Amino acid sequence: MSGYQDVIVAGFGGQGVMLIGTLLAYAAMEDGLNVTYMPVYGPEMRGGTANCTVVVSKDDIGSPIIHLPKSLIAMNRPSLDKFQPRVQDGGVVVVNSSLVDMALADTARVQAVGVPANEIADSLGNTKMANMVAIGAYAQLTGVVPLDVLKASLKKVISPNYAKMIPANEQAIQAGADAVRA
Amino acid sequence: MSTPGERVLIKGNEAICRGAVDAGCQCFFGYPITPQNDIPEYMSKVMPNLGRVFVQAESEVAAANMLLGAAACGIRAMTSSSSPGISLKQEAISYMGGTELPAVIVNISRGGPGLGDIGPSQGDYYQAVKGGGHGDYRQFVLAPGTVQEAYDLIGKAFDLAFAYRNPVMLLGDAIIGQMMEPVTLGSNKETESNSPDLGWNLTGKGQRDPRLLKSLHLTDGALAGHNLRLRDKYASMEKDVLFENFLVDDAELIVVAFGSIGRIAKSTIRKMRASGKKVGLHRPITLFPFPSRELDKLAAAGKRFLTIEHNLGQMVDDVRLAVRKHADSDFYGQMPGNLPTPEDFEQPILAALGVNS
Numbered sequence: 124m125s126g127y128q129d130v131i132v133a134g135f136g137g138q139g140v141m142l143i144g145t146l147l148a149y150a151a152m153e154d155g156l157n158v159t160y161m162p163v164y165g166p167e168m169r170g171g172t173a174n175c176t177v178v179v180s181k182d183d184i185g186s187p188i189i190h191l192p193k194s195l196i197a198m199n200r201p202s203l204d205k206f207q208p209r210v211q212d213g214g215v216v217v218v219n220s221s222l223v224d225m226a227l228a229d230t231a232r233v234q235a236v237g238v239p240a241n242e243i244a245d246s247l248g249n250t251k252m253a254n255m256v257a258i259g260a261y262a263q264l265t266g267v268v269p270l271d272v273l274k275a276s277l278k279k280v281i282s283p284n285y286a287k288m289i290p291a292n293e294q295a296i297q298a299g300a301d302a303v304r305a
Numbered sequence: 306m307s308t309p310g311e312r313v314l315i316k317g318n319e320a321i322c323r324g325a326v327d328a329g330c331q332c333f334f335g336y337p338i339t340p341q342n343d344i345p346e347y348m349s350k351v352m353p354n355l356g357r358v359f360v361q362a363e364s365e366v367a368a369a370n371m372l373l374g375a376a377a378c379g380i381r382a383m384t385s386s387s388s389p390g391i392s393l394k395q396e397a398i399s400y401m402g403g404t405e406l407p408a409v410i411v412n413i414s415r416g417g418p419g420l421g422d423i424g425p426s427q428g429d430y431y432q433a434v435k436g437g438g439h440g441d442y443r444q445f446v447l448a449p450g451t452v453q454e455a456y457d458l459i460g461k462a463f464d465l466a467f468a469y470r471n472p473v474m475l476l477g478d479a480i481i482g483q484m485m486e487p488v489t490l491g492s493n494k495e496t497e498s499n500s501p502d503l504g505w506n507l508t509g510k511g512q513r514d515p516r517l518l519k520s521l522h523l524t525d526g527a528l529a530g531h532n533l534r535l536r537d538k539y540a541s542m543e544k545d546v547l548f549e550n551f552l553v554d555d556a557e558l559i560v561v562a563f564g565s566i567g568r569i570a571k572s573t574i575r576k577m578r579a580s581g582k583k584v585g586l587h588r589p590i591t592l593f594p595f596p597s598r599e600l601d602k603l604a605a606a607g608k609r610f611l612t613i614e615h616n617l618g619q620m621v622d623d624v625r626l627a628v629r630k631h632a633d634s635d636f637y638g639q640m641p642g643n644l645p646t647p648e649d650f651e652q653p654i655l656a657a658l659g660v661n662s
Contacts, residue, residue, distance in 0.1 A: 145314075145485070148314055148485060149314050152312065152314050152487040157486075157487070158314070158486065158487060159484055159485070159486050160314070160484060160485040160486070161480070161483070161484045161485075162483060162484075163644075184486075184568075185568050185569060185570075185571035185572030185573075185574075185575060185647065186568060186569040186571070186572035186573075186646065186647045187480065187484045187486075187565075187568075187569075188480070188569065188644050188645065188646050189646065189647075190646035190647070190648050190649075191646075191648060279314075
């Protein structure tokens with residue numbers, strides 16, 4: 124399939140992994156692509172990790188559930204432990220190196236890229252934006268959607284009550300992209 | 306109400322709501338249960354603002370009987386629930402079948418039997434397709450495989466309900482209900498069937514002749530005549546059969562799967578095609594009427610069949626009946642409680658192809 128990408132976005136509940144998964148899905152739609160967003164709910168939600176799967180394709184999408192993803196965003200250690208072994212060989216793994224020891228990244232098998240998402244978000248004034256840093260880095264590494272489309276989609280996922288937060292979130296997305304730019 | 310052509314990213318459950326609202330649904334009667342809760346939640350916000358009716362009933366039984374009442378008045382009305390709640394609605398559905406009332410019922414099914422779990426499952430196929438309540442009745446059953454289809458089919462559900470004066474069920478699962486996909490809105494419309502006097506509905510007698518809606522036929526031979534007429538009506542539904550064929554023309558083996566499992570199997574099939582395996586997909590979209598004629602045609606063309614379901618094997622019975630003159634169907638059942646992935650279907654497909662791996 125052309126233009127195909129899939130990703131599992133995982134972290135602690137509260138790190139905003141569902142939000143950046145939704146943001147990526149909106150951006151893909153705005154970019155004219157087909158996309159599915161599948162939240163995982165159930166027992167896992169009450170345990171360690173929350174996660175969602177986003178599939179992006181120019182063609183119509185079959186499964187919205189992916190066991191062996193092409194890429195992963197791991198916002199915490201349990202997420203890396205659980206999902207890294209399933210990432211396809213050579214797949215992109217964005218690791219939140221603020222919380223995860225990069226020695227755990229399987230660099231021999233996957234393209235693991237450490238991003239100190241919490242530190243970068245702190246430096247922009249709000250540690251809660253670590254998720255935006257991570258999705259910016261991911262978009263930069265994979266080119267799945269253009270950064271400007273990702274930023275423009277923020278207004279779709281951030282409620283109007285928090286519209287004043289959008290410029291800072293745009294900065295966080297850009298900072299994440301800059302952190303992984305070769 | 307949606308702007309025609311508007312493209313939005315929404316959950317299947319919300320697509321069902323927006324499709325129903327656009328199709329002129331005037332009344333919604335619900336009761337909470339996961340994984341369909343987004344439906345009453347959305348309707349509770351939107352329906353009152355449109356001057357329409359939202360009722361959170363005291364029970365599923367009450368909601369289903371409110372639906373019966375609205376349908377008897379010729380009102381476009383809907384209820385939704387998940388498996389155990391749908392079981393509670395069956396008595397009213399049977400009465401609506403017998404009384405020939407146009408009503409839309411949504412089942413975002415969950416694991417079973419009993420309380421099961423809140424995950425996806427196709428364990429309610431028999432209940433939906435064979436008549437979950439008592440008596441010889443059938444309901445139209447529509448099974449969306451995408452969020453767009455959920456929007457489109459709920460509009461169709463209202464049209465079919467009024468065209469046939471019959472209950473119509475939209476059968477989804479937690480995958481269809483909870484996933485988000487882009488949907489192009491605005492194609493669902495109210496049709497003339499929403500006119501106040503349909504010639505049979507209860508509108509207040511006024512000066513016209515009285516009307517009686519009932520499912521009780523005690524006079525000699527009356528029930529037999531009624532049932533035979535219902536039989537003919539159910540048979541006539543075949544002209545509204547819907548299905549998707551994917552890469553069937555040169556296929557040796559055809560996977561038959563509906564709803565979310567159909568689309569997941571499509572991913573498996575694409576992958577296996579890349580390695581030269583001649584596999585195709587037949588995805589029934591109407592489960593009743595079942596696309597038996599199409600399956601018979603495929604069987605006559607020499608195809609072999611593998612039915613894949615998210616249950617212990619229910620639709621496979623209908624596939625076997627459809628292909629019986631020329632073929633049989635193998636079966637693979639993914640158990641509810643496990644999320645199905647494309648990889649799960651590779652071995653069963655290879656086995657059905659007779660390939661050792």
